[in-house]
Amino acid sequence: MTRHDAQALDATDPLAAMRERFALPEGVIYLDGNSLGALPRATGKAVADVVDRQWGEDLITSWNKHGWIDAPATVAAKLARLIGAAADEVLVCDSTSINLFKLLAAALAASPGRTVILSERGNFPTDLYIAEGVTRMLPGVEVRAVDRAEIAASLDDQVAVLMLTHVDYRSGERHNMAALSAAARAAGALSLWDLSHSAGALDLSLSASGADLAVGCGYKYLNGGPGAPAFLYVAAQLQDRLQSPLTGWMGHDAPFAFDGDYRPAPGIARFLAGTPPIIAVIALAAGLSSFDGVTMREIEAKAASLTDFFITCVEARCPSVVLVSPRDAKERGSHISFRHPQAYAVMQALIERKVIGDVRMPNLIRFGFAPLYNRHEDAFRAATVLGEILDGNLWNDPRYRQQSKVI
Ligand SMILES: Cc1ncc(COP(=O)(O)O)c(C=O)c1O
Known part of the structure; x- marks a missing residue:
């Protein structure tokens, strides 16, 4: 593979123009959009408007005048298309961890006699921690x-809910959502999917897959910014059967009636808890707008093309790393991990050379490809720099061993 091959692929990429929607720093190859999505050009303006004009000038009237009160639902309606759900099955709210708590507790309460949350040993820690907390x-x-x-095989009549992360945060392995949701249903259990590493990168169809419940991050491929609000999905037919354990006033049937008793709102709104963080919700809306005019089929095709190309380049150039992600694009998400015993130091050397990925300890270097803004040329360049670092043992420098708090 040559740089010319990369440029030829980029020249026929139907999403090539989408890169312009992002303010990417010159000379940086950003392959960490699966951890923190890049900044959309539209975000600064949208946030300035909500702060200066809506908050600054219109003050509290903005809750009605600018639709702030409905933002968790209206912004969710933009997101629904990206995950193959109906607009009234999705809410933008809280963090992924809190949404997991709400949906797990709701699923258990709706499953009398069933006492098991079934999950995967390697699931993302917060998912398992929250389940243990419940x-x-x-x-x-x-x-x-x-x-x-x-x-x-572990789905039995004790399982209330099957909780899985669709795309594994380490290896990028993808579960068969339709098959496992159907298996859960056949066993009388609900399915709950964490879409943090799939939403915005794959062509999801929650409705067609028969998923009951889902959650996911707003700050990864959805480009909502650091700590962006998360989302949750509850299939329409379940909404009135489930109740959030966080019975806050925003999920009440009539929040501004200030009733003494809690009465859940009909439909998805009952899964709200407190006042929505409007500035952050508006930033997420700007991130979601970067998908305007783009189909998720195009997104998934580009994810496959970028990651296939990257695997080919790295395997040709870097014999000392071992592919951990599935080789078949249909079996993975949009990030690729390789094993190397000095993963941390190798990644620090890459970052110093302006190729930004991340590490999952002890030995994985991980590269996320955001279909909206990454190019095949980024993949080629990243593989070339990785090859130079490995060939010259350039990672072997004490300053690359000093671990930061966030890795
Ligand atoms: C699969 C998965 N779930 C959840 C989270 C984080 O959840 P929260 O937004 O609550 O910190 C992450 C973060 O990387 C993740 O990868």
């Missing part, structure tokens, strides 16, 4: 975390 509040309930290969 069990501490509900005596008799337990987390059953099994290996990937044992998931389907």
